[in-house]
Amino acid sequence: xxxxxxxxxxxxxxxxxxxxxxxxxxxxxxxxxxxxxxxxxxxxxxxxxxxxxxxxxxxxxxxxxxxxxxxxxxxxxxxxxxxxxxxxxxxxxxxxxxxxxxxxxxxxxxxxxxxxxxxxxxxxxxxxxxxxxxxxxxxxxxxxxxxxxxxxxxxxxxxxxxxxxxxxxxxxxxxxxxxxxxxxxxxxxxxxxxxxxxxxxxxxxxxxxxxxxxxxxxxxxxxxxxxxxxxxxxxxxxxxxxxxxxxxxxxxxxxxxxxxxxxxxxxxxxxxxxxxxxxxxxxxxxxxxxxxxxxxxxxxxxxxxxxxxxxxxxxxxxxxxxxxxxxxxxxxxxxxxxxxxxxxxxxxxxxxx
Amino acid sequence: xxxxxxxxxxxxxxxxxxxxxxxxxxxxxxxxxxxxxxxxxxxxxxxxxxxxxxxxxxxxxxxxxxxxxxxxxxxxxxxxxxxxxxxxxxxxxxxxxxxxxxxxxxxxxxxxxxxxxxxxxxxxxxxxxxxxxxxxxxxxxxxxxxxxxxxxxxxxxxxxxxxxxxxxxxxxxxxxxxxxxxxxxxxxxxxxxxxxxxxxxxxxxxxxxxxxxxxxxxxxxxxxxxxxxxxxxxxxxxxxxxxxxxx
Numbered sequence: 333x334x335x336x337x338x339x340x341x342x343x344x345x346x347x348x349x350x351x352x353x354x355x356x357x358x359x360x361x362x363x364x365x366x367x368x369x370x371x372x373x374x375x376x377x378x379x380x381x382x383x384x385x386x387x388x389x390x391x392x393x394x395x396x397x398x399x400x401x402x403x404x405x406x407x408x409x410x411x412x413x414x415x416x417x418x419x420x421x422x423x424x425x426x427x428x429x430x431x432x433x434x435x436x437x438x439x440x441x442x443x444x445x446x447x448x449x450x451x452x453x454x455x456x457x458x459x460x461x462x463x464x465x466x467x468x469x470x471x472x473x474x475x476x477x478x479x480x481x482x483x484x485x486x487x488x489x490x491x492x493x494x495x496x497x498x499x500x501x502x503x504x505x506x507x508x509x510x511x512x513x514x515x516x517x518x519x520x521x522x523x524x525x526x527x528x529x530x531x532x533x534x535x536x537x538x539x540x541x542x543x544x545x546x547x548x549x550x551x552x553x554x555x556x557x558x559x560x561x562x563x564x565x566x567x568x569x570x571x572x573x574x575x576x577x578x579x580x581x582x583x584x585x586x587x588x589x590x591x592x593x594x595x596x597x598x599x600x601x602x603x604x605x606x607x608x609x610x611x612x613x614x615x616x617x618x619x620x621x622x623x624x625x626x627x628x629x630x631x632x633x634x635x636x637x638x639x640x641x642x643x644x645x646x647x648x649x650x651x652x653x654x655x656x657x658x659x660x661x662x663x664x665x666x667x668x669x670x671x672x673x674x675x676x677x678x679x680x681x682x683x684x685x
Numbered sequence: 686x687x688x689x690x691x692x693x694x695x696x697x698x699x700x701x702x703x704x705x706x707x708x709x710x711x712x713x714x715x716x717x718x719x720x721x722x723x724x725x726x727x728x729x730x731x732x733x734x735x736x737x738x739x740x741x742x743x744x745x746x747x748x749x750x751x752x753x754x755x756x757x758x759x760x761x762x763x764x765x766x767x768x769x770x771x772x773x774x775x776x777x778x779x780x781x782x783x784x785x786x787x788x789x790x791x792x793x794x795x796x797x798x799x800x801x802x803x804x805x806x807x808x809x810x811x812x813x814x815x816x817x818x819x820x821x822x823x824x825x826x827x828x829x830x831x832x833x834x835x836x837x838x839x840x841x842x843x844x845x846x847x848x849x850x851x852x853x854x855x856x857x858x859x860x861x862x863x864x865x866x867x868x869x870x871x872x873x874x875x876x877x878x879x880x881x882x883x884x885x886x887x888x889x890x891x892x893x894x895x896x897x898x899x900x901x902x903x904x905x906x907x908x909x910x911x912x913x914x915x916x917x918x919x920x921x922x923x924x925x926x927x928x929x930x931x932x
Contacts, residue, residue, distance in 0.1 A: 397783060400791035407785040411714035411864030413776045414705065417698075418719065421726035502861075508804060552740075559736035566733065567691050570698075571769035574776060584865060585792075593904065615866050622861035622930065623868075625801070629904070655769065 401585055409581035415616055416466045416573055416648070421566065423467025427474035428561035432554055436479045447481045451529035454484035455522050458492030465493035465617055465643050466573065466652070470565045473656045482541055487529030490669065493617040493643035494521035503639065506621035510632060512684055513639075517621075520640045520680035524673050531668065542658025572655040576648020580614040587612075596629040606634045607674050610642035617643035633681030640677040645669045686770045692737040694773050699730030701780045710780075712924045713787040715863045787925035788867050790846035790884040793856045797904025799868035801930075802828045814838040814891075819857035820870045820927050826894060826909035834894035841872065841911065842889045842919060845882050848902070853882050855890055855911065860926035867926060873899055876913040887922070891915040 386393065396402065443450040461468060472489035476482055493499065495518050507513040552560065595605035606627065615623055620642045624635040645666050654662035686694075705711040706723040715723070779785065800823050809815055815837050817825075822841050825834055843855040846869075853874045858867040876892060890913055897910040 400789075403785055404788055404792045406779055406783060407714065407788050408865050410776060410779050410785055414702070414711060414714045414723065414780070415719065415863035415865070417702065418722035418726040421729050422722075425729065506861075555736075556740045559733055559740065562729070562733045563691060563695065563737050566695060566730065567686070567770040567773065568767070571767070571772045574772035575769070577776075580865060613865070616862050618862055620866075623866050655767075 405581045405585040408584045409577050412577040412580055412614070412648070413573065416577070417570075419616070420466040420470070420569060420573060423461075423470045424562050424565040424569070426461075426467070427470040427565055428558050430471065430474040430478055431561050432558045434478065439475070439478055439480045443480065443484060447483050447533050448530065450481055450484040451487045451533065452522075452526050454480070455487040455491040455525045455529065458488045458490075458525065459495050459497070461488075461492040461496055465646075465649050466569075468492040469649065469652045469656055470569055473565075474561075476541070476657075481533075482536065482538070483529040483533035486532050486665075487525045489525075490528055490644045491522055491525035494518075494525075494640065499617050499621075499643070502618050503621040506625040510685075513632065513636065516636050516680050516684040517639050519684065520636060520673075520676045521643070523680065524640060524644065524669070524676035527672055527676070528669055531672075532665075540658070540661050540664055542661065568655055569652050572651035573648055575651040576614050576646070579647040579651075580612070583612045593629065596627075596634075599631055599634070602630050602634040603637045603674065603678065606630055606638040607641045607670065607677075610638045611646045611670065613642070614646040614648040615642060632685045633678060636681045636685065637674055637677035640680075641670060641673040644673050686768070688737055688741050691770065692734045692741070694770070694777070695730050695737065696734035697777050697781075698773060699727045699732075699734060701777055702727030702730065705780060709923050710784060712926070713785070713864070716860055716926075716928055717924060719863075786885075787921075788858050788864050789844060790856065792867070793844075793846045793854075793858065793869035793871065794848055795903070796869055798823075798871045798901045798906040798908055799859060800824060800827060800870055800906055800908075806833065809833050814840055816840045818927055818929065819843040819855060819872055820859055820929055822911065823870050823872055823909050826872075826911075827898065827907045831894040831896065831909075837893070838891065839893060839911070840889055840891050842887065842922065843872070844885055844887050846871070847882065847884055853878055854908070855888065857927045858925070859930055860928055861930055864926075870927065871901065871908050873908050873910045874913050875910050877915065878913055879916050887919050888916050889919045 397406065443453055458468070461471060468489050471492070472485045475485040475488060500514050500518060503517055504511065504514045596602050606624075610620070613620075613623070620639060624638045627635060627638070650662055650666050653665065657665075702723055705714075706720055706727060711720065711723055800820075803824050806825060806829060815834070817839055819841055822834070822839065825831060841855060843857040846854045846856045848854065855872045855874055856869050858864075858869050860867045874890065875895070875897065890911065892911045892913040892915075895910045895912040899908050899910070900906070901908050
């Protein structure tokens, strides 16, 4: 139904998308680098061809998209993005404000001098960022650029999405019969975030962490620098968010749900299975407690692993971290986070649950 | 991706979010409570697009004044974003051109029923036909053993889903945050079922409580039956999801 309703805009909607690139070669000074102009030319040509193909193949395309698998894939894909974009924008605004309006010396004064102490302080400070994990990546990036020691910024990156009041409240609502789940989630997440921070401080090498490429703000007014940072972060993190949303939608639409039942029987396999599921599903940390609560056949510790792993590392976060801090960083950081998050959940679960 | 293209993508993305937020379109994908944030972020994206164009234009006129040709050229390089940014066009196309429908029977039958035992039950009106949500009926039927439902005429609205053997269910997807976490709650239908049932069609079913139950083959969750006396097609509700768990 939606597809037939959406039909009329097809004819005119692609145009605005097509116009900017076509116009771009003209904006260069006449003698600009020819390689650049050529790549822009070929890009706009490719886009025009793509749009023509889309218009010509409208009919077959539409029927292909009407297949239930495709429809549910697209719905989840759009849903993940529509849900995550507001939080990404929130994080991007905050990160731009940090980059432009907060002086670097503020963080030097606010955080303890010794990195070993700065890590837990930054971890606890994560509690003030209301939102889910999409917001924390750009903010952590801004902190690193602002001279905060990476170990502390990473502790903040990991703890913020899991221990803020909104997420903890959602957890309490989702587990009405197990209030200790809220405490366990808080403790385990903070623990893992701090251990990861300390681990980075001992073993991490600065050359793994690619300082994000950015336009120089010097010489720009505050307003220009602020909006430049917003534009850069949305385009950059947004692109990676799309990749993550595609992966999550594929899993949700294609993978069978019944294999979970067999995994629940063995306690160890159950923990691992839910940890992997948290990575693959890439659910927003404000909603993951409800999903965990619905996995009734699993133990509380397994659910805790789901809640600790999810906000720290999942497909969309991995893509966004790779975009912000570099692939070399993400490839080392993600597996370590995953392993530590499971260990932290198991230990906390053994003590508290 | 150069700055003009970035501004265009930002603007269209913001406009798409505003469009979705001002119409009921966004309710197909996320919870109703997200609307203010959605509109706000749409406005911010549009502002970012306009600011980009404005500073680009001002920067260029200024540069022309200074006649700093090599300077200007270097600038163009710095502001390019990687190719991955082009992917932002995809959600734009999906949202504007296709506007996929809310999750339906396909997802519902792949996922187990997500019925949860409630804290307690709201008091029902003492007389007249009862309008219940799918979640409300299923919860009362399973965990309250239909105590408050016996002998009453019940109206329940949901969409049709058929399992592998063709047995009909009335389903509503329950949602906490966005469609990625939506889970079905199912009622099995028995009695005077319409002869032809199309999956995903919305029905208002009138019927009575029955103690009969079955188990969801996906997760062994309990599915209550509803004894149908009448069923009539209804339009898709404004909010296709059940959001009672958010309250």
